[in-house]
Structures are given as structure tokens and as C-alpha cells.
Amino acid sequence: MRFEVVAVDPASGLRAGLLHTPHGVVPTPSFMPVGTLGTVKSLTPADVRATGAQVVLANSYHLALQPGVETVQRLGGLHSFMRWDGPILTDSGGFQVFSLDHLRQVGEEGVTFASHLDGAPMFLSPECVVQSQECLGADLIMPLDECLGTAATYAETEAALERTQRWWRRGQAAHQRPDQALFALIQGGLFEDLRREAARAAASHPAPGFAIGGLSVGEPKDVTAALLQATLAELPADRPRYLMGVGHPSDLVTYARLGVDLFDCVLPTRLGRNGTVWCDLDGRRLHLSRRALLGRGGPIVPGCMCMACTNWSVGGLAALYQNRDPLAYRLASMHNLTILGRLAHDLRRTVLYTAEKNSMLRVGKARDW
Amino acid sequence: MRFEVVAVDPASGLRAGLLHTPHGVVPTPSFMPVGTLGTVKSLTPADVRATGAQVVLANSYHLALQPGVETVQRLGGLHSFMRWDGPILTDSGGFQVFSLDHLRQVGEEGVTFASHLDGAPMFLSPECVVQSQECLGADLIMPLDECLGTAATYAETEAALERTQRWWRRGQAAHQRPDQALFALIQGGLFEDLRREAARAAASHPAPGFAIGGLSVGEPKDVTAALLQATLAELPADRPRYLMGVGHPSDLVTYARLGVDLFDCVLPTRLGRNGTVWCDLDGRRLHLSRRALLGRGGPIVPGCMCMACTNWSVGGLAALYQNRDPLAYRLASMHNLTILGRLAHDLRRTVLYTAEKNSMLRVGKARDW
Numbered sequence: 001m002r003f004e005v006v007a008v009d010p011a012s013g014l015r016a017g018l019l020h021t022p023h024g025v026v027p028t029p030s031f032m033p034v035g036t037l038g039t040v041k042s043l044t045p046a047d048v049r050a051t052g053a054q055v056v057l058a059n060s061y062h063l064a065l066q067p068g069v070e071t072v073q074r075l076g077g078l079h080s081f082m083r084w085d086g087p088i089l090t091d092s093g094g095f096q097v098f099s100l101d102h103l104r105q106v107g108e109e110g111v112t113f114a115s116h117l118d119g120a121p122m123f124l125s126p127e128c129v130v131q132s133q134e135c136l137g138a139d140l141i142m143p144l145d146e147c148l149g150t151a152a153t154y155a156e157t158e159a160a161l162e163r164t165q166r167w168w169r170r171g172q173a174a175h176q177r178p179d180q181a182l183f184a185l186i187q188g189g190l191f192e193d194l195r196r197e198a199a200r201a202a203a204s205h206p207a208p209g210f211a212i213g214g215l216s217v218g219e220p221k222d223v224t225a226a227l228l229q230a231t232l233a234e235l236p237a238d239r240p241r242y243l244m245g246v247g248h249p250s251d252l253v254t255y256a257r258l259g260v261d262l263f264d265c266v267l268p269t270r271l272g273r274n275g276t277v278w279c280d281l282d283g284r285r286l287h288l289s290r291r292a293l294l295g296r297g298g299p300i301v302p303g304c305m306c307m308a309c310t311n312w313s314v315g316g317l318a319a320l321y322q323n324r325d326p327l328a329y330r331l332a333s334m335h336n337l338t339i340l341g342r343l344a345h346d347l348r349r350t351v352l353y354t355a356e357k358n359s360m361l362r363v364g365k366a367r368d369w
Numbered sequence: 370m371r372f373e374v375v376a377v378d379p380a381s382g383l384r385a386g387l388l389h390t391p392h393g394v395v396p397t398p399s400f401m402p403v404g405t406l407g408t409v410k411s412l413t414p415a416d417v418r419a420t421g422a423q424v425v426l427a428n429s430y431h432l433a434l435q436p437g438v439e440t441v442q443r444l445g446g447l448h449s450f451m452r453w454d455g456p457i458l459t460d461s462g463g464f465q466v467f468s469l470d471h472l473r474q475v476g477e478e479g480v481t482f483a484s485h486l487d488g489a490p491m492f493l494s495p496e497c498v499v500q501s502q503e504c505l506g507a508d509l510i511m512p513l514d515e516c517l518g519t520a521a522t523y524a525e526t527e528a529a530l531e532r533t534q535r536w537w538r539r540g541q542a543a544h545q546r547p548d549q550a551l552f553a554l555i556q557g558g559l560f561e562d563l564r565r566e567a568a569r570a571a572a573s574h575p576a577p578g579f580a581i582g583g584l585s586v587g588e589p590k591d592v593t594a595a596l597l598q599a600t601l602a603e604l605p606a607d608r609p610r611y612l613m614g615v616g617h618p619s620d621l622v623t624y625a626r627l628g629v630d631l632f633d634c635v636l637p638t639r640l641g642r643n644g645t646v647w648c649d650l651d652g653r654r655l656h657l658s659r660r661a662l663l664g665r666g667g668p669i670v671p672g673c674m675c676m677a678c679t680n681w682s683v684g685g686l687a688a689l690y691q692n693r694d695p696l697a698y699r700l701a702s703m704h705n706l707t708i709l710g711r712l713a714h715d716l717r718r719t720v721l722y723t724a725e726k727n728s729m730l731r732v733g734k735a736r737d738w
Contacts, residue, residue: 037688037692037694038688038692039689039692039694039696041694041695042694042699043696044676044680044696066688066691066692067663067684067688068663071663071664071684071688074664074666074684075664075682075685076666081685083680273695294436294437295440295443297443297444297445307413311413311414311452312452313444315440315443315444316444316450316452319406319435322435322436323406323407323408323435325406325408325410325411326411326642326695327408327410327411327412329695330411330695330696
């Protein structure tokens with residue numbers, strides 16, 4: 001994996017980059033749709049591509065339970081299983097384990113917990129999450145981290161931070177496949193100095209990229225922005241920054257302007273499957289379940305190039321959704337993903353255009369768009 | 370609407386035809402996917418086309434209840450509402466009314482019954498079903514008929530037959546749009562002489578085509594074939610014959626060989642949504658819910674050109690289905706429809722090829738394929 005920063009906006013931290021992976025180049029900023037079980041629900045890979053997405057995310061914890069890492073391997077590995085020949089990122093399962101508040105026990109060795117499917121006892125260690133992601137075969141992989149809730153104290157957060165750093169070194173020692181980039185994972189809760197410390201510690205390792213977790217979990221948006229700025233200030237500029245779990249249109253714009261390159265979130269597709277579509281670039285919502293929408297002509301967002309907006313009226317989409325036609329989930333998901341894809345594209349265009357005007361663009365780098 | 374018989378197989382009743390409609394030409398035999406509420410569930414129009422389908426069917430009764438005929442008109446008519454610019458057939462609602470065994474009262478004027486949605490009292494007359502189909506705007510429309518169950522006596526069947534004929538004349542008198550073809554509808558239950566009589570009566574009217582109802586409703590297959598042969602023997606050869614509600618692969622082949630041109634059925638898509646796919650051209654079934662399928666490589670049917678078979682292994686499809694991903698319903702529906710589309714195509718090719726060899730083909734007619 002190689003990352004190039006092509007241009008930086010002098011007025012903000014916004015940057016246009018190119019992330020080179022064994023499965024293709026990703027222009028950044030980029031939003032990564034989430035395919036928990038190996039598919040972005042209700043979409044084909046071609047549908048996902050049509051939204052402008054270039055990388056997809058899958059959850060190694062879910063895949064390990066269902067259909068199992070071995071089954072994925074037998075079917076040709078994760079790229080083959082997902083029918084996606086572009087870049088893939090897998091997470092470590094840490095977040096899932098810590099969000100299931102069920103019979104969980106954290107020790108220095110790793111985490112013991114009960115499967116969310118059948119309650120079977122399971123154990124995750126920093127080594128085994130790397131090994132299982134190596135078997136799956138994603139391009140970008142994540143280490144095990146200890147996640148805490150928003151109620152964690154300073155002392156708890158500091159202890160978790162240090163453990164996450166020890167786990168990161170163990171994960172790195174276990175990591176064998178040179179074609180996979182194992183990111184460093186930065187926590188630090190809602191404490192600015194711990195965020196800075198975590199970022200500095202991560203930066204001191206030869207990590208190919210940085211994942212920032214535990215933000216945008218319910219705290220006020222100005223707090224998120226301040227913590228994110230503190231984190232980013234400590235990170236080297238030449239490596240990609242991935243803000244985990246952020247996917248609201250206005251958040252994507254705000255945090256990309258602070259210097260984030262990669263985003264992921266279930267929000268656009270989860271909303272879509274529940275019949276909620278974003279009706280502007282700020283993320284205002286329209287609920288397709290409303291009877292009053294049935295007769296409304298015109299697209300959800302005029303000018304939107306998604307499959308829903310270029311083919312169906314709001315009324316037609318509302319009728320599909322109210323008839324419980326699975327096509328509605330697909331179209332609404334594609335629309336919401338396209339809003340994010342377009343925002344990421346526009347942010348990139350803006351910084352490239354500004355840089356070109358100011359002659360700050362490195363020669364020949366703009367050809368990718 | 371205009372129908373051409375391009376070639377007839379001398380060894381059977383199989384025929385290749387061209388059905389010219391205001392929205393395009395349909396090569397027959399043809400299977401018509403069912404889009405009850407205006408969409409073939411979980412599929413886009415492009416998906417439907419990719420299965421080889423050329424006409425789709427919608428149910429005027431369901432559309433009248435939800436979203437309502439006026440809403441469909443406000444959104445630009447049925448073709449616009451369905452995003453389908455090819456030919457559409459709507460049924461009259463007769464079958465739905467008679468299959469809801471709920472508070473139904475048949476009189477000479479029409480049928481009074483309770484809505485299946487909210488129990489509201491409704492009334493269908495031979496005139497109003499034509500008018501509502503004229504407002505919707507399909508290319509092929511159906512008259513109101515009185516359907517009876519398989520337990521009906523000879524006397525009941527005869528009375529229903531005569532009433533259907535009187536209703537057909539009233540429907541024809543009410544019919545105003547010259548761009549829509551109002552088919553005659555043939556009933557006659559399981560009595561061969563009544564089938565013949567109904568067919569003769571229908572043939573004596575200037576009907577543009579014939580719909581054959583009330584067959585394949587549970588009776589043995591040789592009974593269906595005998596009744597169908599009796600019906601077809603009385604029908605003029607120059608007009609299309611549509612066998613309602615038939616859609617199993619082996620039935621399509623058998624009845625096309627007797628001289629049927631058009632078929633429709635919910636079976637391929639209903640099976641698909643329940644995770645059942647046809648694994649050969651005879652219609653043997655594979656249930657994607659089986660755990661044992663998870664690791665199986667290779668397509669459902671080798672050589673099948675559907676989106677599922679050209680992109681996913683059986684194991685991948687089983688994983689999708691077992692994860693309840695709506696994509697599984699879409700792919701399985703597309704696969705089953707493609708099996709029928711391919712069978713209809715192959716039947717047509719066979720008769721055209723035989724006719725060409727025997728120089729019975731009218732010059733220039735084979736160009737459509």
C-alpha cells in the first residue's frame with residue numbers, strides 16, 4: 001500500500017490523495033460502504049460502484065461467525081466471496097465485541113465473550129484477529145483495540161489506551177502478509193490529552209495508516225471536532241487517516257476539511273433500508289413511508305445521478321417502499337451512498353481545482369479524475 | 370395490436386409469433402413476469418429485461434387499491450409508474466376477487482366484495498374494470514370473468530360461462546381506447562365440452578387475442594393438457610393465445626408445444642424470494658436455506674447467463690440468502706425468470722430453425738432473432 005497526498009487546501013486541512021492498494025487506486029477523500037457479512041445489503045458490487053464508492057468494508061467478526069473464515073477461503077477468499085475486485089477494508093471485530101455488552105471479559109491476553117448468534121464462548125486476541133484477517137485477504141486490516149463507552153473515566157481510558165498500544169505491537173508482530181496494510185488504531189475517549197498521546201504513540205510506529213475510533217459516539221459535534229483536530233495534529237501528513245463510523249453528509253464534509261481521508265458508516269444503507277433518504281447534500285431526511293408522498297413527481301434530489309433519482313419519482317419510490325418491495329431498500333441505499341460519494345468527489349474536486357489555480361499541484365497528479 | 374404467426378412446427382402445435390404492440394414487438398412464445406403492484410418484486414426494469422422478458426404483467430385490482438388509479442395517472446400512467454417502456458398486460462381483477470373468498474356476491478351487474486386491505490365494500494362491473502384499465506394504460510387488457518373453483522358443478526360452470534360471455538360483450542361496448550387490445554377470456558372449468566363452447570363463443574367475436582383461465586389450478590397435468598387442446602382446437606390460428614397463471618418450466622414447454630403463445634405466473638419470483646431456485650431446465654429445485662450449500666462452488670446452472678449464475682457461486686448465494694440479504698431475493702428471482710426466458714427463446718429458435726430447414730418460413734420473418 002502506498003499513499004500520495006496530491007493536494008492540500010491551504011484554507012483548511014482538506015486534502016486530495018491517492019491510496020494505492022493491490023486491488024486498485026482509491027482517490028480520497030472516500031466514503032467506504034459497509035458490507036458487514038460480505039455484501040452491502042441489497043446491493044450488487046456493480047450497484048456499489050455506481051454510487052461512486054471505491055473501497056468497501058466488511059466485518060471480520062461477523063464473517064468469522066457466518067459463513068466462517070474457512071468457508072470464505074474455500075470460496076476463493078474475501079474478494080471472490082464478495083464479488084468485489086476493488087480494495088476491501090476489514091475491521092478487527094473489536095468494536096463489535098465491545099458493543100455487545102454481554103458476558104465480556106477483558107484481560108491482557110485478549111477478550112472473552114459470548115457469540116451474539118448462539119452465546120457460544122469466544123476469544124479474540126491481538127494475534128488471532130490479524131491471522132483471521134490475513135485468511136480473509138482484505139487490502140486494509142485493523143488491529144484489536146479496547147473500546148470504552150462514553151462514560152469511561154480518565155484512568156480507565158488511559159489504561160485502555162496503553163493496552164491498545166501493547167496489543168498493536170503484538171498484532172504487528174503477528175502480521176505476515178506484506179500485501180495487507182495493518183493500520184494503527186487510535187483511541188483516547190473524550191480526553192484531548194489522551195487523544196494526543198495516543199496519536200503520538202501511533203505515529204512513532206511504522207504504521208501505513210491510522211484509524212481513529214471512539215469518536216462521534218453521541219458527544220456534541222464541537223467536541224468531536226476538537227478531539228479530532230488534536231489527534232490529526234500529531235499524525236504525519238503522508239499517511240491516510242480513517243475516521244471510523246462517520247457517515248452523515250454534513251459530518252463527512254466537516255471532518256474531511258479537518259484532514260480525514262477515509263470514512264465508513266452503516267448509516268446511509270441502514271437509513272435506506274428503513275425508507276429514509278437524504279433529500280439534500282446537508283442530509284435532511286425524507287421518509288418514504290409517508291402516504292402524502294405517493295403522488296409527488298420528480299426525483300428525491302434534482303440533479304442526483306443515482307439509479308433512484310434518474311429513474312423514479314419520489315411518489316414511485318414511496319409506492320415501492322410502502323409495498324415492502326425489496327427494490328425500495330436497494331434504491332434508497334444507492335441514493336444515500338451516492339450523496340456521500342458525490343460529496344467526497346466534490347471535496348476532492350474543490351481542493352484539486354484550488355491547488356491547480358495556485359499551481360501547488362504536483363505535475364501529472366490530477367489525471368486520476 | 371397486430372399478431373403474426375411466423376412459423377409453426379409441423380410435428381406439434383408449437384408456433385413462433387410476433388406480437389406488435391404500441392410499446393414494441395414481442396417474440397412469442399413469451400413468459401410474462403408478474404409485477405402485481407407495478408414492479409416485479411425486488412427487480413428494476415433493467416433486471417427484468419436481463420432475464421429475457423419482453424412483456425410484464427400488473428394487477429389492476431391491486432393497483433386500484435394501492436396506490437390508486439388516480440395516483441398512477443398523476444405519476445404519468447402505468448408505463449411511467451413502472452419505469453417500463455415495453456408492452457404491459459393488466460388483468461381485470463376478476464381472479465383476485467374470486468380467489469378472495471370473503472363476502473363476495475356475484476350478480477348480473479357485477480361483483481360486490483370486501484377489499485383485502487381494509488374490508489371496505491367494493492364493486493367491480495364489466496364496464497368499470499375496462500375503464501380502470503384504460504386509465505392505467507396497459508397495451509393488453511382483460512375483461513371481467515366469473516371464476517369458479519375446481520369443485521364447481523357442470524350447471525354452475527355453464528352458468529358462469531354464459532355470464533362471462535355477457536360480461537365480455539358489455540366490456541367490449543365500454544372499451545374506447547383503440548391502442549389497447551381487450552382480449553376475450555375463456556373459462557369452462559374442467560368440462561371439455563364447456564371449454565369447447567367457451568372457445569367457440571370467444572372466437573365468434575372480433576377479439577384481438579384469447580386468454581385462457583381456470584386451468585392448472587390443481588387438476589392432474591394430463592387433464593390440463595386435454596382441456597387446453599380442446600380449447601385451442603376451437604380458436605383461430607391467427608390470434609395470440611395466453612394461458613393464465615402457468616409458469617413452471619416443464620409446463621411452459623408442454624403447453625407451448627400445444628400452441629400457447631403467452632404465459633404468466635408468480636411462481637418464478639415467489640420461489641426466488643423464498644430462496645428456491647430451479648437448478649435445471651426441468652424445474653428441479655434447490656433451497657438456498659440449506660447449510661450444506663454454503664461451501665459449494667460453481668453456478669446454480671452451468672451455462673446459465675443470469676446475473677446470479679455469471680457472478681455468484683451457489684455457496685455465495687446461500688450465504689446471501691441465509692443472511693437475509695434482499696440481494697438474494699433479487700438474484701434468485703432473476704435466475705428463475707431467466708430459466709423461463711431461455712426456455713421460451715429456445716422453443717422459438719427450434720421452430721424457426723425447423724421451418725427454415727423445411728423452407729416453410731415466410732421470407733424475412735426470422736430477422737427478429
